[in-house]
Amino acid sequence: MTAKRDKKPRPAAKTTAPTPTRSALRRQRERELRLQTILEAAGTLFAREGYHQTGMERIADEAEVSVGTVYFYFKNKEDLLVKLLDQTGYELRNLLGTAFKNADGTLEGLSRAGKVFFEDFCPNHPEKIALIFRESAGQGELVEARRKKIFDKLISDLEVALQSVSDKLGPFHSPLAAEVMAASIMGMFERLAYQYMIWQDRKDALEEVGEDAVRFIVGGVQNCLKAEKS
Amino acid sequence: MTAKRDKKPRPAAKTTAPTPTRSALRRQRERELRLQTILEAAGTLFAREGYHQTGMERIADEAEVSVGTVYFYFKNKEDLLVKLLDQTGYELRNLLGTAFKNADGTLEGLSRAGKVFFEDFCPNHPEKIALIFRESAGQGELVEARRKKIFDKLISDLEVALQSVSDKLGPFHSPLAAEVMAASIMGMFERLAYQYMIWQDRKDALEEVGEDAVRFIVGGVQNCLKAEKS
């Protein structure tokens, strides 16, 4: 979970030291802290300068450690990107997944979820937008696989939410509809975030963008329901 | 359109022959041909193996020329990507732009444009999808600038089409709406193409995907109109 290779299936905690000394605990904490520091440094740089334009030495500098230390915590550069991607994906999924669950099968709920993305996530994590939607693209099979998994999960979560809507408001025109809509909505989020956060710097417009997007989504979903609500 | 640097702007003045000789014409043609060959080789490899994973030597091999020849036609690797991107962008814009214009301000027209993308462009140009939506992302400022320009134009074309719709069916709820919807639709196209062409290999599903997407779009647009049609 922390260091280089997962060689040792965690024998430490249970076997030798049942009662972790205080210093051991502190060490554990410091280690976690350092790992995060490095991860953040990498994240910042990847987002700002680009994955390939960022060297390991630069990351080490930014994290105020040595290159060797970076390699102690991460197997290699790709690993750094993967971990970063996973973490970002996890956060995003946490945020959106929760929002979708709370949607409770209503269109209002979906709308709220959309607003969470545009008004919470985007303005607070521009570098994560850059990472997940830009830097992680086209970086080799392993990263791409991870990226796919994240999107798959997000889309899947969204699909479930849409099914709930369907359960309440009637079936969709097509069996693929939920899946397609889920992917569509993710695509919207992606491009809108990219447009207004990365290519233009219009954080202030995000609220309105979110509202329009949400209205678009609601209309879209409604239109895919076989028997539309009167 | 020509080679490396446009240094010599055709020193036609001296030669008394305004009509290019036949051999000169053939050379011109061969040159254009070879340039395209290289461009295609690069396109294929970038899409299949990734931009960074593809060396110049590999490209030369694939195009059956020497490395030097590649550099005779393109300034450097980035130039190759940029030219490729521009060409792809041009084609896509040609296709979609035309479709949007033909939409003539009707929702049916928009739908047709969507189908053109999913049923014409996607299945026939999977490598262009990969190039424009994956490989060109995060490759340095110059490429990113070009990428932005392409997306901007596509979105702008689409926005115009949406304005036409608005002209016919009434104003949108918000002044940003057209722009946001345009970007949204591009995002949908992007992610759906990516999902079904790259991550999954479901060309057969594209037709249905397209239909669902289009239905979603139509619903979305309608919902953004102030006075909805009854």
Added chain:
Amino acid sequence: MTAKRDKKPRPAAKTTAPTPTRSALRRQRERELRLQTILEAAGTLFAREGYHQTGMERIADEAEVSVGTVYFYFKNKEDLLVKLLDQTGYELRNLLGTAFKNADGTLEGLSRAGKVFFEDFCPNHPEKIALIFRESAGQGELVEARRKKIFDKLISDLEVALQSVSDKLGPFHSPLAAEVMAASIMGMFERLAYQYMIWQDRKDALEEVGEDAVRFIVGGVQNCLKAEKS
């Protein structure tokens, strides 16, 4: 004095140890040593084979390090040449500058300085002769600028010495005289060293050459004094 870029200006603030550990000192020493080893390898090869005929790999081989190591200590090939040139220039100026100062405004002193060049510097540093008078010529603006600076300083030192002579023995015929003579003498040194050390291998003749050169110089200087000593 240190490595590649002086990025980190010694972040001493944090470490509570103002006294560098013994191992740190040893490292420092080893580093300096290696830098010199590389510099010497490059110097030897540049002199023997020529700057352009010497590849970085060859230099690394000669210094018994890897190419990467060379680039760890020097920014690029030009940097290697510049550092080498500076070092050589510094030594030469040290030698001649001191000799000129000790001349104390006498012609005998000047003569002694000349002999130092021909009998000390030349036979012991043939490769530095080659470097400063041959390899560093015509290698781009940066190197040329450095070269000019070195010559300027040497000439300036010599001019000062000549002014001292003038102070003792009377003014020169022309205001430019000191400067011209200084440059002339440097030119003599240069070509004589080149002739007898590089083009011919007549180290044994250097003593006599030096004597003749010095006699020539003395006569030249005297002839430029307005009121010659009887």
Added chain:
Amino acid sequence: MTAKRDKKPRPAAKTTAPTPTRSALRRQRERELRLQTILEAAGTLFAREGYHQTGMERIADEAEVSVGTVYFYFKNKEDLLVKLLDQTGYELRNLLGTAFKNADGTLEGLSRAGKVFFEDFCPNHPEKIALIFRESAGQGELVEARRKKIFDKLISDLEVALQSVSDKLGPFHSPLAAEVMAASIMGMFERLAYQYMIWQDRKDALEEVGEDAVRFIVGGVQNCLKAEKS
């Protein structure tokens, strides 16, 4: 004498065409002209940008011919430099050699020769200064050999002139003296020209520089004579 390789020991003139047609003559003239054009283009560029910084294509451009044509007239790039160097050397030797001969063993004659260099050659041929004293240095064995030959001849000419002086005014202190003085004077010319023509742009000072240099030389020579003239 003219083209690529001297393969054919000139069978043309005598064997097949005893009476050169008019067109053949014109061709001959044009060929010579073109050769000179290329040579001048190369000379200008070598002096301005440096030998290594100048590509063959650039030379061809400047001469308004194709690369192939350059290779028709010159075996390779080095050949271009060698021919240029030879030509320059020839001119210089012509100029100085004549001047030395006209010196007629007098110090006034030597002085006149010096002035010819500083007041005729330098201001009118800055690019030749650059070529012979900078660009041709350190460019491989063949060029260096040629360079040596040129300097040897110049020095030898000068030495002869000095011997004439000696014949008139008495023997030199040392048997090497004439040779050493000859080299010294060449060195003076070299460095002074370099200083005032290349590193500084003080053509206007050349006259004075020449005068001072000449006075220095005269004094130097006199001082090397065993029995000085009263």
Added chain:
DNA sequence: GATGAATGAGGCTTCATTCAT
């Protein structure tokens, strides 16, 4: 655990030279 000097394979690019047209 941390350090940072060392490694070296691999990448991109240049450019003198050739040769079919």
Added chain:
DNA sequence: CATGAATGAAGCCTCATTCAT
């Protein structure tokens, strides 16, 4: 003779990764 597209060896340099201290 002239052209200029094509060649490909060779060069410089980067940077992820390792390992002795």
